[in-house]
Amino acid sequence: MRIALFITCFNDTMFPRTGRAVTELLERLGHTVEFPQAQTCCGQMHFNTGYRPETLPMVRRFAEVFAGYDAVVAPSGSCAGMVRDHHRVVAAQYGDDSLAAAVEQVVPTVYELSELLVDVLGVTDVGACFPHRVTYHPTCHSLRMLRVGDRPLKLLRAVKGIDLVELPAAESCCGFGGTFALKNADVSNAMLADKMRHVLDTGAEYLCAGDNSCLTHIGGGLSRLRTGVGTMHLAEILASTEGDVR
Known part of the structure; x- marks a missing residue:
């Protein structure tokens, strides 16, 4: 499976080891992981603090950058939830029909890590060892x-x-x-x-x-x-x- 890693701002800035762990894990399971360089913020901070029209460029960028992948994985329930639940809202209220259609294509492919592993890839034992x-x-x-x-x-x-x-x-x-x-x-x-x-x-x-x-x-x-x-x-x-x- 060709999977895009949506790293999220918090992880990209402060916890790069998490992105590396996601990549190592999925590659170990036999999948191709790509990191689209043009990705930016999902807009959650703007949306949650009332700057909803200002979220529109980020929603548009997300739909463009992550189009065409088999799946998009985010090591963050928070940001995955923003994309899945609120990108449609922003596109419908402040965008146009073409953006709404693009968002509708991408949103169903976005998963939080545990959802991707269990529901999409069908695995629970990923070969990990952590004696703690x-x-x-x-x-x-x-x-x-x-x-x-x-x-x-x-x-x-x-x-x-x-x-x-x-x-x-x-x-x-x-x-x-x-x-x-x-x-x-x-x-x-x-x-x-x-x-x-x-x-x-x-x-x-x-x-x-x-x-x-x-x-x-x-x-x-x-x-x-x-x-x-x-x-x-x-x-x-x-x-x-x-x-x-x-």
Whole structure:
């Protein structure tokens, strides 16, 4: 399968290792991964803060750049959700018929990583090995917008050597929410404190999630408390093999 990697701004800027992990994983499974150089932001930040007409050029660029691939994979439930749920809205309200048609062609090919692996490629055991105690946080967009359900957990359960422990109150938000953490800092910090307490209760060495934005928020709190708990994107654990040293 010919798959395009939509890296997302956050990963491209701060977590390039996640994109490399996605590429290594999919190539190991026998697929061709391409990185369209002309890709830009999906427009989520603009859309969510009320600058919806300004999102139009990014929606148009996405539809042009990612046309013609068998699938488009994003290591982010947040950005995949923006494309799947809101690009049609922007195209219909501010675009024209040709843009709406182009968006309609591309949107059904866009998947969050766990959706692509389980639903499209039909795999749960990807040949990973990660001998550590891990707990999984389902991020809000993946859980509530994309409804990925237990797909990430199916993939993690198949990882060789992993000690996967359930996260108490897993479906509770971590408090990040993009600009929410800035505009409502006190509430955000209270939600973060609850999430960190639950993570520490598991005794996990690593917290795993499908969005690095949430991992940055939670991981920052865990680091400030010097807990020793690390954070890893789902792709990085799934790309790990017995030869990896961590």
